[in-house]
Amino acid sequence: MKIVMAVIKPFKLDEVRDALGSIGVQGLTVTEVRGYGRQKGHTEVYRGTEYAVSLLPKIKLEVACPADQVGKVVETIAAAAKTGQIGDGKIFVTALDHAIRIRTGESDAAAL
Amino acid sequence: MKIVMAVIKPFKLDEVRDALGSIGVQGLTVTEVRGYGRQKGHTEVYRGTEYAVSLLPKIKLEVACPADQVGKVVETIAAAAKTGQIGDGKIFVTALDHAIRIRTGESDAAAL
Amino acid sequence: MKIVMAVIKPFKLDEVRDALGSIGVQGLTVTEVRGYGRQKGHTEVYRGTEYAVSLLPKIKLEVACPADQVGKVVETIAAAAKTGQIGDGKIFVTALDHAIRIRTGESDAAAL
Amino acid sequence: MTSKKFPGLAALAVALLLALALALPAFNSSYAQGQAAPAGNAASVPAAAAAAAPQACDGVKITENCTPNSGDTAWMLTSMAIVLMMTIPGLALFYGGMVRKKNVGDTVMTSFAITCLVSILWFVFTYSIAFRGGTPFIGGFDRAFLQNIVSNTFKAGVAQNIGTPNPLAPTIPETVYSMFQLTFAIITAALIAGSIAERMKFSAMLWFIGLWTIFVYSPVAHWVWGPDGIFNSANPDAKFHVLDFAGGTVVHVNSGTAGLMAALMLGKRKDIGPPHNMVLTMIGAALLWVGWFGFNAGSAVSAGMQAGMAMAVTHIATATAGFTWMLVEWLLRGKPTVIGICSGAVAGLVAITPASGFVGPVGAFCIGIAAGIICYWGCTGLKRYFGYDDALDTFGVHALGGAAGAILTGVFAVAAYGGTAGAIEGNGGQILNQCIGVVTVFVYDAVVTLIILKIVDLTIGLRVSEDVERGGLDLALHGEMVQ
Amino acid sequence: MTSKKFPGLAALAVALLLALALALPAFNSSYAQGQAAPAGNAASVPAAAAAAAPQACDGVKITENCTPNSGDTAWMLTSMAIVLMMTIPGLALFYGGMVRKKNVGDTVMTSFAITCLVSILWFVFTYSIAFRGGTPFIGGFDRAFLQNIVSNTFKAGVAQNIGTPNPLAPTIPETVYSMFQLTFAIITAALIAGSIAERMKFSAMLWFIGLWTIFVYSPVAHWVWGPDGIFNSANPDAKFHVLDFAGGTVVHVNSGTAGLMAALMLGKRKDIGPPHNMVLTMIGAALLWVGWFGFNAGSAVSAGMQAGMAMAVTHIATATAGFTWMLVEWLLRGKPTVIGICSGAVAGLVAITPASGFVGPVGAFCIGIAAGIICYWGCTGLKRYFGYDDALDTFGVHALGGAAGAILTGVFAVAAYGGTAGAIEGNGGQILNQCIGVVTVFVYDAVVTLIILKIVDLTIGLRVSEDVERGGLDLALHGEMVQ
Amino acid sequence: MTSKKFPGLAALAVALLLALALALPAFNSSYAQGQAAPAGNAASVPAAAAAAAPQACDGVKITENCTPNSGDTAWMLTSMAIVLMMTIPGLALFYGGMVRKKNVGDTVMTSFAITCLVSILWFVFTYSIAFRGGTPFIGGFDRAFLQNIVSNTFKAGVAQNIGTPNPLAPTIPETVYSMFQLTFAIITAALIAGSIAERMKFSAMLWFIGLWTIFVYSPVAHWVWGPDGIFNSANPDAKFHVLDFAGGTVVHVNSGTAGLMAALMLGKRKDIGPPHNMVLTMIGAALLWVGWFGFNAGSAVSAGMQAGMAMAVTHIATATAGFTWMLVEWLLRGKPTVIGICSGAVAGLVAITPASGFVGPVGAFCIGIAAGIICYWGCTGLKRYFGYDDALDTFGVHALGGAAGAILTGVFAVAAYGGTAGAIEGNGGQILNQCIGVVTVFVYDAVVTLIILKIVDLTIGLRVSEDVERGGLDLALHGEMVQ
Numbered sequence A, B, C: 001m002k003i004v005m006a007v008i009k010p011f012k013l014d015e016v017r018d019a020l021g022s023i024g025v026q027g028l029t030v031t032e033v034r035g036y037g038r039q040k041g042h043t044e045v046y047r048g049t050e051y052a053v054s055l056l057p058k059i060k061l062e063v064a065c066p067a068d069q070v071g072k073v074v075e076t077i078a079a080a081a082k083t084g085q086i087g088d089g090k091i092f093v094t095a096l097d098h099a100i101r102i103r104t105g106e107s108d109a110a111a112l
Numbered sequence D, E, F: 001m002t003s004k005k006f007p008g009l010a011a012l013a014v015a016l017l018l019a020l021a022l023a024l025p026a027f028n029s030s031y032a033q034g035q036a037a038p039a040g041n042a043a044s045v046p047a048a049a050a051a052a053a054p055q056a057c058d059g060v061k062i063t064e065n066c067t068p069n070s071g072d073t074a075w076m077l078t079s080m081a082i083v084l085m086m087t088i089p090g091l092a093l094f095y096g097g098m099v100r101k102k103n104v105g106d107t108v109m110t111s112f113a114i115t116c117l118v119s120i121l122w123f124v125f126t127y128s129i130a131f132r133g134g135t136p137f138i139g140g141f142d143r144a145f146l147q148n149i150v151s152n153t154f155k156a157g158v159a160q161n162i163g164t165p166n167p168l169a170p171t172i173p174e175t176v177y178s179m180f181q182l183t184f185a186i187i188t189a190a191l192i193a194g195s196i197a198e199r200m201k202f203s204a205m206l207w208f209i210g211l212w213t214i215f216v217y218s219p220v221a222h223w224v225w226g227p228d229g230i231f232n233s234a235n236p237d238a239k240f241h242v243l244d245f246a247g248g249t250v251v252h253v254n255s256g257t258a259g260l261m262a263a264l265m266l267g268k269r270k271d272i273g274p275p276h277n278m279v280l281t282m283i284g285a286a287l288l289w290v291g292w293f294g295f296n297a298g299s300a301v302s303a304g305m306q307a308g309m310a311m312a313v314t315h316i317a318t319a320t321a322g323f324t325w326m327l328v329e330w331l332l333r334g335k336p337t338v339i340g341i342c343s344g345a346v347a348g349l350v351a352i353t354p355a356s357g358f359v360g361p362v363g364a365f366c367i368g369i370a371a372g373i374i375c376y377w378g379c380t381g382l383k384r385y386f387g388y389d390d391a392l393d394t395f396g397v398h399a400l401g402g403a404a405g406a407i408l409t410g411v412f413a414v415a416a417y418g419g420t421a422g423a424i425e426g427n428g429g430q431i432l433n434q435c436i437g438v439v440t441v442f443v444y445d446a447v448v449t450l451i452i453l454k455i456v457d458l459t460i461g462l463r464v465s466e467d468v469e470r471g472g473l474d475l476a477l478h479g480e481m482v483q
């Protein structure tokens, strides 16, 4: 099993979630984060003073899925989140040792 | 070492934290997230229009612990977070290569 | 590749980001979290009643980097985030299997 | 959800129609108050303003058609507006900031919906039964639907700026007096909601408050302020002359008692936690303070010396009580809090309310100190001792503060200011009168409130399910969420 | 960003100077209104207050120097202040709570900037062309830069408290009347912004609103309220006597129509979502309610019977409409919402506005129920049917509510209250007059607004880029963000 | 924390008692002002209102018992309420929105606690020493504890609506005048807190503000507004006739100077960042604007021509300054900001304050433009140049704006409006008088403020520890947090 973690632009969330739903992904967890990367931040102004705010609002998605679905999940996110402009974000894939569904106690693949 | 990451219902946080405390877990990190899964979301109404809000508020816990404690930690969380109703959440276990305590520079088990 | 995840004191964020910038780290993701550890929480008062609030505001950083840079990244964060007082936080290093840049489709090292 | 909510809703609508129907027969057979009414508590105020314009209302020829005093009217129009501001957004925010974020919408909507509901009832008949002559216990129906409010004879018209003045407010149009008093009925009802916050069904709340306004607020207001009320200090035939300038008994003891009963009936909340946003609470407390000048100085029903003194004592007591609470908290808990100083200020406002037309600056200062200490204890020691969950301390602040203020009015009243001497000026008996007022209201209110709550509980149920309570009332009951 | 924004800015500054320059020649050649002006709609009000003080303004000797009535002046000073409060912070928050968090800054700033802009224009010449005599269609320039506002002869001075009264407001200083009317011009313009929220360029908005105030608001206000206006019911020479006590047509139909046109020109938002903070919306609605007493009761331009009745009917209609909307929503959607009850209250305020000086309490109750139902439908059924994106429902609430209120004024008007009978009292023709007013304003407004929008679109563009819209206007246009 | 805070607290309580004790001896030996007092700056206003009612207060027979003018009283009651609203919640939110989220509670509580503290001091003796006769430098103690405020002879009572009028406010009760002036003392003190935000100890702040009110505000207010004040333009014996209608010097130069001194003494904040919630700032600015009509038009102490003109010029200057600041910022920084337009509006309010009874609409427009530009520069160029950390720009906006307004009053004053001509009407010398007022206040204030701060620093310390500052004052000092 793997955890696919993606950092995307906030307004792409709905599209990505729908795309994942359509390939059968049943669950995901969403966090509001701020990101720093090639896309430079913005400037906030306060009474004539500028504050460089280098952190931009982003959305982090975490999807746990069986190893054989990872490719599809990654492709789906990449396709749905893409605008082609800087700051589109990244997808990171890491290993997942165990998964447990709290309600039933089911584990691993059955828990996803 | 492992990282145990759990997504639970928000109002279970205090119970889970107390339960973990009682088995000797000394530290954890909590994030407010929103989740999507079998538990369907809710509807927000705005002047007669309904907006389906499929993301529900959840709490994500991250606990780093020695490999031999993982079982106990997972069981403890699962027991404390369980209501038996849909949406109780998941527990994910992943490998942790290194841990460092910033204050002292201690590493790995000593850092937890 | 590795993911370096650090939990630090909120007001250290700017320093840490600048330090990382100066060693060439190009991207990172920041989450507002609350932490529980050796540093005990605080008390909130409401009309003469005290509420123990054991969770303290912290900042979680995630930096994906090539395996050979991990040491430098960890050291840099540790140095910049240190105040020497309890609650300075932890650094966790986990394995990263894959990385993809959504905009270009580049993967792994090229995506970071 | 829909199906569970709907009965309450439908019933509500039906009830409204019922009330209308019931009231209609009374429309023309109502008690003929008119000319014979006693002069009321404001009659003495504007005597001096009379001589000038023969057509001006002057409190002497109060039963004839006359032109309102524009200055008094200006102040009362303003007072009505700022007393409304006390409830929405004032009290809504004061309470809204103290609940958890998941319930802030339900909390503020409670204040708003009560404002609407009580206003409709007022128009239909509660103004009439509270403020028109009838018996010493309840008024008549001759102003149901505000009929004849411009003029009993209806020959004079609005456009000529001439009308029959109300004996309770001889220098202003009765429309203004009615609306001004409405804002008191609104805030009294809305205050109760502090006790039931975070766990009562919204539909049950509407039923409870509607019935309470009819069966508790209206009679109690009539006792103390009705032209022939049994406790009205300006009614020569009254049994007991209870001094209650702006509502220590009618508004605060009354709402606090009802709140306590509701808290007892509902039981404790499943989970409690610190206030989610003390900035909202601060806004609310500040608007309460500002609007309270309309409440207290407005209760002079004129813009003259009495209003001025009421404003001064109100401000002094409030500032003193806020500062006192802060110091007490600082001393006992080590930290001065925003919620604390705001609560103290409100406690001071509450306690000076019955006294505001009767005491002077030094009395106000003493009342302020007392209010800060007593209400702090009411929200901590007393509440902890008895263990009820009066969520936002309607009892601790309003019933205790109101009772303390009512009794201290009997102590500090100065004859030169309000016409009645207090204990310090040698009239110790006034304290007894004050206690009689407080106790009678407490007992009547407690009994009737419990009956109403029992009925609502048996029919539609008082409390939300545990799931709804844990998840927050905002999403479950209203489909809304603050981001 | 700077370079793209700057042209708009520079142009704005130039335009201001241009307007000043254009106005200057008119400075002294303006229409000589003065003595010959018709008595205006408030003239009959204070007749009774006259006899007493020979030096007091009394509506009879309105063209001579006299001392203002202090009570009327007190109420109008207050009214101006609380009507300003309706726009900032009232409307700013009412709207600000309903947008997404990323646009709340732009939304509240729109209200604030409109307040500044319209005030400057008012001072320069729009007050003069709206409220001074001229033709039945537009006024003169004799009060450009508020010249001679203290006294046409300028022999009397402020310090002596003596001046030439304005025939439209004979018992108060014209300065106060001008500022009071300004607050109406401000809120009318600010209301439009509800339709264009979350997607219009800030610079385009300023241009649009500035031009609209000059070319739409000023003439329409003159038609209905100008001393020689073609629709002014107090002008004996008027073509049609349209009853519009406080602005159902001038303010609400007018702003709602402009909003609809703007929503159509702009097109739909790229992404929509639920309101981010209904607590802000509640604060806004409550302050609108409180301030609206200045709006409606203030429109009596005196503190007497008419102001009192206007206050009462305003409150009754509002409470009823808020409760009605809530019940309708509860019935149809299963949940009573904060935004719903607030929207209903605003709908009630809108609908009672034209009627407030003419109808009685029972009429107000009926208008309230109608407003709650009609405006709910305007924001749901109607909007969905036509598919325009009137973001915050300026058309659904204000144009529909204003039109409904205007027409129902013709139904429920009571001669004894406002001097004109309605259909129920047998004067069916008044309904026709009301419809003529509504339709004329709608057509004129729609055409001129479209022309203005077209011009602004062609010169600086109406809409922000998709990127800015997606990311939120706050950061991109203003460099600010709510945390 | 408790142990560290407690000394301050205890000391505070002790000091209060001390002050009371010190004041008591003065209770009866106070300066006998009464009949002999000069007529004061409002005496000329209501002359015309006299003839009618023999019992009415009319500014001529000011030392006899009489009935207040109800219209003037209505307006002043309202003014007091809305000027209080300027500080809480107005200024509290204006400032609260500009700090970081971790300090918003401390910031709003500062305004609230200052309101309480200054009110208590006022009641005890600062009203008396500021506004009663005494010497040209300080007043007497004859109104300590507001004794005899209803009537010096005490034969007349509140209930008869008759009292001895205050020569400074002959047509209203002195209670109202005292409370009205109190709201000025409150906001002046609260304004200072803008400079010390985010780093001063709460206990130190209370001490500093308490002492400052006694030793700086009270004498300065006496100089300019006391019946025998050395700068009072209505006092024929005054050394210099400084025009300061509503407090450009007393309120704004005074608070801004104290703020600058405090910022210098405290040093810079450890970390700074953009405002956390410009919506709160917008609410605050809007309520300041609304309440400021009570401030400026209320300073006419009557509801007549002068109040009307003050309202008009206040509004024009404010709108113009807000718009100007926005344009300047747009031009120089590429973006118009919410904080910017709000700051500009406040700058306009500040600058028109001293001028509001003396200039006309065109003067107000010019003052508005000047205020927008000068204060923008004060918050940017000037501050950057000298490098002090005046956190929320009390000096940049209030001292600079107040000084600019005071001097421009000398330029634009029109004799027909306020009785004194300015430079444009040929009286160039008035500018000199204005400068003398500003400079004297600046110097006195700077010196005394520094002494007070030094004493507080040496006893309990001015600044929180770095840890507390980094973590936020809300949790550490008040145990509260906005979610």
Ligand SMILES: Nc1ncnc2c1ncn2[C@@H]1O[C@H](COP(=O)(O)OP(=O)(O)O)[C@@H](O)[C@H]1O
Pocket: A007, A034, A035, A036, A037, A038, A039, A040, A056, A058, A085, A086, A087, A088, A089, A090, C026, C027, C028, C029, C030, C062, C063, C064, C065, C101, C102, C103, C112
């Ligand atoms: N090395 C990294 N580790 C963790 N997060 C990263 C890293 N690089 C980028 N990110 C996240 O991805 C977001 C987008 O990256 P950015 O470099 O701005 O654009 P792009 O993805 O188009 O190259 C960043 O805002 C940040 O949240």
Ligand SMILES: Nc1ncnc2c1ncn2[C@@H]1O[C@H](COP(=O)(O)OP(=O)(O)O)[C@@H](O)[C@H]1O
Pocket: A026, A027, A028, A029, A030, A062, A063, A064, A065, A101, A102, A103, A112, B007, B034, B035, B036, B037, B038, B039, B040, B056, B058, B085, B086, B087, B088, B089, B090
């Ligand atoms: N595949 C997944 N990857 C990541 N998070 C998940 C996944 N499935 C579920 N979750 C998280 O767990 C929460 C609960 O899951 P849900 O399916 O609603 O209920 P249950 O755990 O009872 O099956 C979700 O809201 C989501 O946050």
Ligand SMILES: Nc1ncnc2c1ncn2[C@@H]1O[C@H](COP(=O)(O)OP(=O)(O)O)[C@@H](O)[C@H]1O
Pocket: B026, B027, B028, B029, B030, B062, B063, B064, B065, B101, B102, B103, B112, C007, C034, C035, C036, C037, C038, C039, C040, C056, C058, C085, C086, C087, C088, C089, C090
């Ligand atoms: N075992 C753990 N798992 C996850 N997060 C932890 C763990 N221990 C500590 N943390 C995080 O690190 C923060 C600092 O830890 P703490 O024990 O308070 O201080 P220190 O790092 O100085 O030992 C905590 O607030 C928590 O967010």
